[in-house]
Every structure is written in C-alpha cells, then in structure tokens.
Amino acid sequence: MKVAFLSAYDPLSTSSWSGTPYYMLKALSKRNISIEILGPVNSYMVYMLKAYKLILRCFGKEYDYSRSKLLSKYYGRIFERKLKKIDGLDFIIAPAGSSQIAFLETNIPIIYLSDTTYDQLKNYYPNLNKKTIINDEDASLIERKAIEKATVVSFPSKWAMDFCKDYYRLDSDKLVEIPWGANLFEDIHFANKTIIQKISYTCLFLGVDWERKGGKTALKAIEYVRELYGIDVRLKICGCTPNQEILPAWVELIDKINKNNVEEYQKFIDVLSNADILLLPTIAECYGMVFCEAAAYGLPVVATDTGGISSIVINERTGILIKDSSDYKHFGNAIHKIISSVETYQNYSQNARVRYNKILHWDNWAKKIIEIMYEHKNRRTK
Numbered sequence: 342m343k344v345a346f347l348s349a350y351d352p353l354s355t356s357s358w359s360g361t362p363y364y365m366l367k368a369l370s371k372r373n374i375s376i377e378i379l380g381p382v383n384s385y386m387v388y389m390l391k392a393y394k395l396i397l398r399c400f401g402k403e404y405d406y407s408r409s410k411l412l413s414k415y416y417g418r419i420f421e422r423k424l425k426k427i428d429g430l431d432f433i434i435a436p437a438g439s440s441q442i443a444f445l446e447t448n449i450p451i452i453y454l455s456d457t458t459y460d461q462l463k464n465y466y467p468n469l470n471k472k473t474i475i476n477d478e479d480a481s482l483i484e485r486k487a488i489e490k491a492t493v494v495s496f497p498s499k500w501a502m503d504f505c506k507d508y509y510r511l512d513s514d515k516l517v518e519i520p521w522g523a524n525l526f527e528d529i530h531f532a533n534k535t536i537i538q539k540i541s542y543t544c545l546f547l548g549v550d551w552e553r554k555g556g557k558t559a560l561k562a563i564e565y566v567r568e569l570y571g572i573d574v575r576l577k578i579c580g581c582t583p584n585q586e587i588l589p590a591w592v593e594l595i596d597k598i599n600k601n602n603v604e605e606y607q608k609f610i611d612v613l614s615n616a617d618i619l620l621l622p623t624i625a626e627c628y629g630m631v632f633c634e635a636a637a638y639g640l641p642v643v644a645t646d647t648g649g650i651s652s653i654v655i656n657e658r659t660g661i662l663i664k665d666s667s668d669y670k671h672f673g674n675a676i677h678k679i680i681s682s683v684e685t686y687q688n689y690s691q692n693a694r695v696r697y698n699k700i701l702h703w704d705n706w707a708k709k710i711i712e713i714m715y716e717h718k719n720r721r722t723k
Contacts, residue, residue, distance in 0.1 A: 342374040342375070342432070342711065342714060342715065342718070343374070343375040343430050343431050344374060344375070344376055344377070344430065344432045344433065344434055344714070345376075345377045345427065345430050345432070345434070346362075346365075346369070346376055346377065346378050346380075346434050347379045347433050347434065347435045347438055347441055348362050348378075348379070348435070348436060348437075348438065348441070349381060349416055349438075349440070349441050350362065350380060350381050351380060352365075352366045352380055352381075352436075353378070354601075355600060355601050356601060357381075358436070359630055360600070361436060361437075361524065361630070362437070364522060364524050364703050365434075365436055365454070365703065365706070365707070366378070367703065368703035369434075369710070371704065371707065372707055372708075377427050377430070382416065382419055382420075386411070386412055386415055387406070387412065390404075390406035390411070390412060391406055394406050397475065402474075403474045403475070404474070404475055404476055405459075405474055405476055407440060408439070408440055408459060408480035408483050408484075409440075409476060409479065410479040412440060413440040413444050416444070416445070417441075417443065417444030417445040417446065418444075420441060420442075421445060421446055421447065424447055430449050431449075431450070431714065432449065432450050432452060432714045432717075432718075433447070433449050433450070433451045433452070434451075434452045434454065434710070435451055435452065435453050435454065435491075436454040436455070437455055438453060438454070438455075438487070439453065439455065439458075439459070439483055439484050439488075440487075442487050442491065443482075443483040443484075443486040443487045443490065444486070450492035450493075450717060450721075451491045451492055452491065452492065452493045452494075452495060452710065452713070452714070453487055453488065453490075453491035453494050453495070454495050454496075455496060455501070456496065456497055456498070456501060456628040456649065457496070457504075457627040457628075457648075458488070458501070458504065458508070459480045459483070459484040460481055460484055460504075460508055461501065461504045461505075461508070462627070463477070465625055465627075465648070466553075466625045467553065467624055467625060468553070485509065488505065488509055488511070491515075492515070492717060493515060493516075493713055493717070494511070494516050495516075495517045495518070495519055495710070495713075496517075496518055496519075496649075497518070497520050497521040497628050497652060498520075498628055498648070498651075498652035499518055499649075499651075500648055500649045500651070500652065501649055502516050502517075517709075517713060519706050519709045519710065520633075520652055520653065520700050520701055520706065521628065521630065521633065521701075521703070521706055522633055522702045522704070522706055523630065523633035523634040523637045523697065523702070523703075524600075524630050524633070524634065525634060526606065529638065531637075531638070533639070533687065533690070533691065534617075534640075534686075534687070534690045535686070535687060535690075536680060536683055536686045541573040541574075541575060542572065542574045542575065542617045542618070542680050543574075543575050543576075543577050543615065543616050543617050543618075544559070544563060544575070544576050544577070544616070544618045544620040545577050545579065545612065545616035545618070545619050545620065546576060546578045546579065546620055546621065547580055547612070547619065547621070547631050548581060548621065548623070548631065549580045549581050549597060550581060551581040551582065551583055551584060552584070552624075553625060554581070554622075554623045555622030555623050555624055555666050555667075556578070556581070556583055556584075558622035558666060558667055558669045558672060559620050559621070559672070560576065560583070560588075560589075560592070561669035561673075562620065562622065562643075562673040562676065563575070563591065563620075564589070565672075566676050566677055569673070569677075570677050572677070574591070574676065574680075575591045575592070575593065576591065576592050576620070577592075577593045577595065577612065577616060578593070578594050578595065579595040579597075579598065580597045581597070582594065595608075595612060598612075613635065613637075613640065616638075617640075617686075618640065618642070618643055618676060618680070619631070619632070619635040619641070619642045619643070619644070619660075620642075620643050620644070620676065621642070621643075621644045621645070622643075622645050622663070622669075623644060623645050623647065623650075623666065624645070624666050625648060626644075626645070626647055626649065626650050627648050627649055628648070628649040628652070628653070629644075629648075629649070629650055629653060632644070632653040633653055633697065633701040636653070636659060636693040636694065636696055636697035636701050637694070637697045637701070638694075639690040640690070641659065641660050641661075641679050641686065641690055641693060642654045642659065642660030642661075642693070643660060643661050643663070643672055643675045643676055644661075644662060644663070645662065645663055645664070645665075645666040646662035646663060646664050650662065653701060655692070655696065658689070658692045658696075659689060659692045659693040659696050660679075660689060661678065661679065663675060
C-alpha cells in the first residue's frame with residue numbers, strides 16, 4: 342500500500358492544527374505502508390490573503406482566507422503537479438484538506454479527514470457569523486466539492502458524521518466514524534488514580550478560549566461545591582487568562598503551555614497527572630483532543646454535552662455530560678458525585694483509561710484507516 346499524505350501545512354510539526362496531522366502521520370508510519378508526504382505549501386498568496394483579511398476586518402467584515410476559492414484552486418494545481426511525480430499511489434489522505442482537494446484533478450482515491458464541515462461550523466461556533474463572512478458561499482462550495490471528490494469521508498464523532506450525511510445527502514458507505522487519539526508524544530505508564538485520604542481536590546480547566554470553554558461557569562461550579570458541600574475543591578486554569586481582575590484564593594493560573602518545548606511538555610504532563618477531574622463547561626466543541634488526553638491519564642470528565650464530546654466521553658461511565666453549559670449547579674453536583682466516594686471515583690477513572698486503550702488511541706485510528714484503504718483497493722481490483 343502506497344499513500345500520499347497531503348497537507349498545505351507541515352505534517353511533521355506539532356504546531357499545525359493542534360498537531361493532529363503529525364500524530365496521524367506518526368501512527369500511519371508504524372504500519373507496513375509506504376507514505377509520500379505532500380506539504381507544506383509555502384506561498385506568497387497566503388500572506389496576501391491574510392493582509393486582505395485584516396483590511397476587511399477594519400470594515401467589520403470577515404474573510405476566511407483558508408477557504409478562499411482562489412487559494413483552493415492554487416492548491417489544486419500545486420498538488421496535481423506533485424502527484425504526477427509519484428508513481429503507484431493507492432490513496433491520498435487529506436487531513437483538514439477541503440481547500441486542498443476541492444479543485445484537485447486526480448483519479449487517485451481520496452480519504453478526507455476532518456472534525457466538522459464549514460456548513461456545520463458556521464452555525465455552531467458562537468464567534469462565527471456567516472452574515473459577516475464575505476466568502477461564505479465560496480467556503481460552502483469548497484466543502485461540498487471536497488466531500489463529493491473524496492472516496493471516503495471520515496469524522497471522529499457521530500455529531501459531525503450525522504450532519505454531513507443529512508446536509509450533503511451522502512450514502513452511508515461513503516462516511517465512516519473513527520475516533521481520534523490523544524495528542525501525546527508517547528504512551529504513558531498509567532498508575533491507577535485514587536482519592537483515598539484526599540482532603541483537597543483539583544479540577545483542571547484546560548483551554549485557550551476562556552469564554553467559549555465556559556470559564557465563568559467553571560468558577561461558579563467550584564464555588565457552589567465549596568459552599569454547599571464544604572469540600573476543599575480547587576480550580577487549576579491552564580492555557581488562558583480569566584477576564585476578571587480578582588480571582589478567589591482557590592484558583593491557580595498556569596500560562597499557556599507549548600507542547601513542542603520539552604520542559605513545557607513535561608509541565609503539561611504534570612498538570613494532567615496531578616488533577617482529579619477535567620472540568621470544561623464548553624459552549625461549543627467539535628471534538629476536543631483534551632478529552633482524549635484526559636482519558637489517557639484516567640481523568641474523569643465533567644463537561645457539556647455538545648458537539649462531538651459524547652463520542653469521547655461516555656456519560657456516567659468516563660465522566661458526566663451536562664446539557665446546559667451555563668448550569669453551574671448541575672456541574673457542581675456532578676463534581677461532587679464523582680468525588681463522593683473512592684469507589685465511584687475509581688470506576689470513572691478506570692473506565693476512562695480503558696476507553697483510551699481501546700478507542701482513543703492513534704494506533705487504533707491508523708489500523709481502521711488502513712483496513713478501509715485495503716477494502717476499497719480490493720474492490721477496485723476485482
């Protein structure tokens with residue numbers, strides 16, 4: 342099996358798309374297949390479109406340059422030339438590659454990977470307003486053309502897959518749900534977590550967007566638990582700064598961590614290892630790699646039941662999912678339920694780690710992707 346891993350970004354860098362293409366490529370490289378890396382693409386056009394975006398923002402308009410028809414056609418020509426130089430390719434794998442494949446002329450089967458589609462995203466994320474995005478129609482066209490061109494469209498969540506099937510009226514055999522793994526450099530040794538003899542508990546709020554991740558609700562939830570149950574629960578905030586000047590003494594702030602830096606990556610591991618619960622009352626989340634990372638460390642999760650989260654966190658088994666992202670009392674009671682007994686906590690924790698081992702692991706993803714490619718290849722040769 343010979344595949345092209347196609348990306349406009351650098352798939353060898355963990356800074357591209359939260360490192361997801363890097364971990365995909367790493368997992369595929371362990372398998373007995375040949376991989377040709379196509380990317381990154383460095384172009385003056387990107388810088389021109391970024392400048393255009395900044396100019397338009399001054400007039401209250403948004404321009405999603407990554408979904409520009411001009412850029413998408415440019416990518417199509419670039420990758421078409423690159424592909425012609427490679428013989429014997431069986432498949433093209435394109436993570437977050439709608440703009441790269443929409444206008445690509447090739448007969449090689451394509452697997453398009455994403456956590457959502459533009460048409461789902463624009464009506465979901467609170468900071469997106471399609472009325473101010475001047476290239477909304479182009480962005481939708483690019484997404485539709487990419488999906489039509491792909492042989493297989495794969496999402497990590499049922500939420501994204503169901504939308505894609507209904508909105509674009511796709512046959513089920515073109516769509517496949519394969520959960521993604523934790524973006525961790527190496528497998529970690531898991532020592533069973535316990536809260537035996539604990540008198541203080543740490544809830545971890547991990548994310549870069551304080552508002553969208555539900556920071557205000559997290560603060561209120563911890564305050565509620567402390568006041569109602571008299572338990573010393575603390576909140577550790579990592580990756581963002583709350584937009585309020587005075588914070589309670591039970592809040593600890595940790596700066597945004599660069600996982601590409603060895604020392605900071607170890608700090609990230611320490612933060613996960615020493616927490617008791619991952620708390621994210623997020624308003625919107627397409628998938629959430631952080632939930633996979635929490636599972637790797639046996640962290641029970643208390644989060645909102647929104648987007649693709651329920652494909653990672655199993656309600657009442659690996660965590661507790663809550664419908665209303667602003668219902669701080671419900672979040673607080675969920676925290677209390679998980680830490681209410683040693684046995685309850687350990688059940689959630691062990692279930693989370695088992696789910697990581699069996700499902701939320703990049704090796705599992707790579708195995709299934711390769712099975713799909715061989716299945717399609719065998720159909721073509723019959």
